[in-house]
């Protein structure tokens with residue numbers, strides 16, 4: 681089963697429920713689990729629409745504590761209460777835009793598990809790090825520092841330079857990093873690829889060994905594109921099952 685996760689980032693309004701309704705109406709896609717991570721303001725609204733369907737919801741970040749005097753923050757327990765079953769932690773937009781470091785990312789992932797959520801822990805190198813040949817060292821450090829010891833978790837490999845740029849690593853480059861991550865994480869941990877995934881490149885990226893899904897930004901905002909990516913995942917899952 682491939683996990684096709686949409687990270688809406690800071691996009692969406694109440695009316696965007698039309699996208700969720702379209703995903704629900706499309707029905708289950710064999711071999712692909714759909715997950716949408718909208719802004720937290722929309723979770724409860726969307727939860728009413730996906731209830732009983734094949735579509736899951738997630739948050740985009742969480743605070744490591746369950747409650748407290750943390751103005752502007754949202755806890756994993758609150759996300760769960762609003763209908764989430766996953767939460768993204770350590771996205772590069774949090775790491776770079778909000779100065780989040782690995783120990784904090786790990787604390788968030790552990791808090792997510794405690795709240796009954798599956799954390800999606802993001803790792804990935806910057807362009808300078810790739811050009812310096814340090815990609816695997818960077819990813820290794822992030823895995824060592826940010827992953828919980830055990831428990832349900834998903835890892836997302838998102839090269840920072842591929843996010844929102846239309847550029848992607850080659851399948852061989854993705855294969856190298858995913859095989860490395862697979863050697864470091866508990867067996868059967870889902871490892872997603874993220875960064876400029878679209879309906880045109882999804883089949884090639886999802887067919888790479890050790891790629892068990894995608895974390896999709898821009899292309900997850902339109903139901904037709906997101907569903908096309910999920911169908912590519914379904915095809916990849918069939919090939920895998922047959923091999």
Ligand code: 13P
Nearest residue numbers: 687843844875876897898
């Ligand atoms: P894009 O798909 O828009 O490149 O974003 C990727 C991403 O950051 C998903 O978390």
